[in-house]
Amino acid sequence: MMNMNNEIKEFFEENSIEGIVFDLDSTLTDTKSWLLFLYKKFSIRISTYINKKYRLSINTEDFTQAYYQSEFIEYKMGNVNFVTRFPSSISRTLSSLKLNNLDEKDIVNKFTEQIKEIYTLSADPFDGTLELLHTLLAFTKVAICTHSGEDWTKIKMNSLKSKYKELYGNIPDIYSYYVDINKPKNTSEWIKAANTTNSTPEKLIAVGDNFDADILPAVEAGYKYIIWLSLYNDDKEQDIKKLKSQGVNIAVIKHIKELENLLTSNQPFEDI
């Protein structure tokens, strides 16, 4: 009986697949847990500062919850930059806690430098990510397509590579392509990411968690196979059905750990 690695390799060969392009955040790395940890850390500092300065007793959990909600709303509104959206996030947080008489500008000035530190850090890989990369890198091209800008992408890639090296000693070439933080991650970006591997989308698999920034652009770019990680979002059943009816080879998984099994099952994109 063949081992799993050979079965994946065979799947790639039978379908003339030359490589795989991954989104990074919340696909290969546990970005949500990491962000929750950071929001909590900032919330403790900010609420402590406010309590002391204004002689209040705001509950840290309440502040964390309000701050997290505010950040999420800002993100959904398209404000993807942690630093430039910080004033709006603070404003939203304070008004949701009915703390309307505080000096917002003072709070923003006091903590902006700490918020900037986010861009020097990186989330850890999900369980199974390094093992998956190890399997794939043994026989195919792997690329990362991340929406992090140049400097932050370097930091994230170095973090991923060093964790890989800790486990496996060294790392073969892994391609990376970054989209500027202030630009959308759209179809042409997914095509350029494919081109970093000297291949084209028709010969590659795309994997991502964001339906609008990964899945739809990858479909439009013409990727041969598309895998959606619906970790935090599973309300797209109709959209998936529609894409399948249009002949798109798309599969849905809940966690990156499921990818190896998906690529070794007999007909992974037939009837999911």
Ligand SMILES: [Mg+2]
């Ligand atoms: Mg993502």
